[in-house]
Amino acid sequence: MSYLNVFYGELTTGAGKRLKNPSKILNNFADKNVIDEFEKSITKDLANAKINFQNNKDLKILDIGTGRQSLAFSNIFNGTVHHFDINKENVKNLKKIIKKKKLEKSIISKSADIVNYSKLQKNFYDLVYLQGIIQHFSDPTKGILKVLESLKINGYAWLYFYKSGTFMQFCNFSLRNIFHSSNTLKNFSLKRLKLILDFQKEKIGKSKQNLFHFDTFVDSLFVPFAWLFDYKIVKQAFKNSNFKILKEITCSEKERKYNHVSKQSAFIISIIKKSKKMKIKKKFLSSKYSVNQFKINYNSSKMQELIKNFKILKKIFKHKKNSLKLDYEKTNICFNIYKKAYRLNYSSLTPEKKYISLNSFVLTQIMYAKKI
Secondary structure (H helix, E strand, O other): OOOHHHHHHHHEOOOOOOOOOHHHHHOOOOOHHHHHHHHHHHHHHHHHOOOOOOOOOOEEEEEEOOOHHHHHHHHHOOEEEEEEEOOHHHHHHHHHHHHHOOOOOOEEEEEOOHHHOOOOOOOOEEEEEEOOOHHHOOOHHHHHHHHHHOEEEEEEEEEEEEEOOOHHHHHHHHHHHHHHOOOEOOOOOHHHHHHHHHHHHHHHOOOHHHHHHHHHHHHHHHOOEOOOEOHHHHHHHOOOOOEEEEEEEOOOOOOOOOOOOOOOOEEEEEEEEOOOOOOOOHHHHOHHHOOOHHHOOOOOHHHHHHHHHHHHHHHHHHOOOOOHHHHHHHHHHHHHHHHHHHHHHOOOOOHHHHHHHHHHHHHHHHHHHHHO
């Protein structure tokens, strides 16, 4: 059974890496500085995506996530934000804030798994905003189609996808493969996960920067689903459909299967609905098209060596007796590699130098793992 219904809010904070000061998200749920940053981020997102409302009165907005974005939307637009989150605790926290700030007419919050929610109104919303959501849908095809059906004609959708072929997503994929032998978590105990995370937090200490890195690490390594999309495939879903693509951000038809120069690990597509009848080629949104990062044809011997060493590290753990102590050690090693990869991703190094540096570090972790 998936623990996605408690993951965001109880085990990790959720979206926030794109903020100017992302570590602030570790403050209380509705910290004013955080909501102000979300407000600026959303305003910029919509402008960059060519989403412009000539009349912003009585807008109906669909937002899925922790609820922080809904609070920001209520400051930006006049109208109603319909908020959904699979986590009941997030909804509970948001409802307290709604009551305290007397926002009952501006925000309606409900706990639901949107993929399997049958009561979402069709042809209803002016804007659907999916920030950090699609890649975690249990069934991305079903989830995306459902929210797009909820848009009214001339309604906009802002869609954010984890991007295959980036350096950081390669590293995240590699670490998930070490820990779980799969990019999808199926049989991992919530109780065991909480023990692992509590143990690791004690080792980290109270440094906000370290805690933020750990928060993003947990989001990357332990979220049940982390689909990696190819922009060129996703785009085919909207070709000759009832939607018009307005803007494509951090993606291009000229891109190769991978780009390890770019620091961005996602791409964004904004679309407008032109007619009610759904004509989307849904197969191109399927998780079946999620890309195995080891099967990309990398033209670098250093990259091939890095993949080989990630597989060696996985094999070392596979041959050790499964135990909670081993999970502690695996988490520690994976977190160390994650921090190294994160720093390299945002450095000015060439891809080759990133591979060499990370490979050297992975080798030290292999030596340590052999001694466990």
